[in-house]
Amino acid sequence: MAEEPSSVVVRMWPHGPRSVGRARRLLIRHLAAWDLAHLTDTAELIVSELVTNSVNHARAPHGRLIATRFERVESGVRIEVHDADDHKPERREALSDEESGRGLALVDALTNGRWGVSERLGVGRLVWAVCAEGGTEEALG
Template identity: 65%
Template sequence: MTMGTPTTQVDEPSAIVQKTWPRSVRSVTRARHLLAHQLDAWGLPRLADAAEVVVSELVTNAVNHARSPRGHLIGTSFERLDGGVRIEVHDASERKPERRKASEDEEYGRGLALVDALTGGQWGVSVREGPGKVVWAVCAEDGESGAHQ
């Protein structure tokens, strides 16, 4: 038996990272930290500021507004794209978020407008298997993306 040249296995970061979270305010921070870590592993640290705000807004919306059915978890999925990341937040509520214009004296209501601005309008709501919906957004280094919906 002849021994070949030893090979070294390189651990490359997965192109998709998925995680489920309890419907808790703490999940917002944890999802943001997971995304920042993953962007660094993918060599996309320049996207961290915008992407962290986007995931914070989307997970916050799921925590605050996707209250039914009771007891269901929130899911996140981060997919590496060429020069960017697709962020998905899954929840079991059928209620779809709507972008609205908040008045100057309102404390809340600007989250999706912020997501829209940070993603260049590359966000939306899709159906998913099972109950609920997926709210997705794409953050790209060049402001454009070949992301699928």
């Protein structure tokens, strides 16, 4: 009898650009194991944006790691990115000639507004988003 895949996956990553692709690949593997492969394209964009924001904007002390936490929820996956930065990222409207600044607006659109920033125990913050087919009130928090 096959063992059920864990409904929560936590991984620590170095604070660097290679971690974006690695986190994305880890999420894709677990979406398949959770029978959520149909959410892959959207979830992949969300985790890429959140980890990239952490790598680019979190002013983490040297040596601090980034953590991802993926949780299987009733109709999708809750994606969390934890880092050592205390600054709260905010969604903004980028000007048409700006090369960046659209990441959280994209996350907001892809999740129908089901994302946010929460405090965490110890130093830093966690940014979360729910990628799901429909509303998952229990995943918000």
